[in-house]
């Protein structure tokens with residue numbers, strides 16, 4: 001566990017859900033042929049296809065940006081490791097449910113890999129429930145290999161970086177997004193973020209949640225099992241090091257996005273996906289705009305916490 005110094009906390013703008021619904025509908029209409037946004041009851045997330053350890057996305061919603069890409073490139077700082085249980089306490093929400101995108105602890109897993117975190121952190125009288133997935137490069141055939149984290153590892157550590165949405169995991173009202181046929185250049189995540197950036201130019205808003213890519217294919221990457229021996233100094237070098245794949249729906253994607261960075265050196269969007277057919281990783285965008293279909297559930301976060309912000313920073317590798 002790194003000693004991560006003082007956490008920075010910023011209050012975010014939280015419109016009421018009805019206002020947010022109208023704003024997102026209008027923005028998504030520019031990027032998708034068919035859009036329906038509603039304020040709806042969160043579906044039971046313990047059920048198919050999610051199988052999360054909690055029922056909903058509600059209760060004290062907040063997001064955090066932990067560590068960062070500067071701990072991965074140019075040279076990996078493998079000692080950078082975080083415990084989800086400690087992070088939940090740092091977010092002033094011990095026992096929180098957390099989802100999002102990160103990297104595994106290479107010390108625990110024995111290699112580098114993408115982490116798809118889905119963790120109900122420990123609370124008094126209740127152990128943590130780790131329902132995360134990891135996605136790595138298969139050592140035999142070089143293909144994508146997704147595994148259920150909890151079957152192999154009992155702790156809740158991750159490494160280097162993480163973008164997480166945290167809440168009490170309660171049922172309640174959420175923003176439900178249904179979008180079909182992509183007509184614009186943005187991914188659904190970027191389209192949501194840009195919509196908020198344009199509508200609220202002098203405010204910072206964050207959304208966290210989960211969406212299902214129900215049809216089509218998507219572009220993802222997976223980090224290699226070994227960290228790069230050579231320093232990775234440019235986006236091109238990072239992209240050459242990463243392994244890229246086209247994967248199939250249905251994908252269950254966990255997303256954290258922030259409309260504008262309130263001066264915290266954030267990764268403003270980050271999405272990792274898993275599936276029940278063995279494919280998962282870092283989600284970029286669908287590659288089948290004509291046939292793609294999304295169904296998502298999001299909540300606006302009340303606070304953002306910046307944990308262990310890198311002192312030496314750069315803009316490489318944040319896509």
Ligand SMILES: [Zn+2]
Pocket residue numbers: 101102270271272282283
């Ligand atoms: Zn990622």
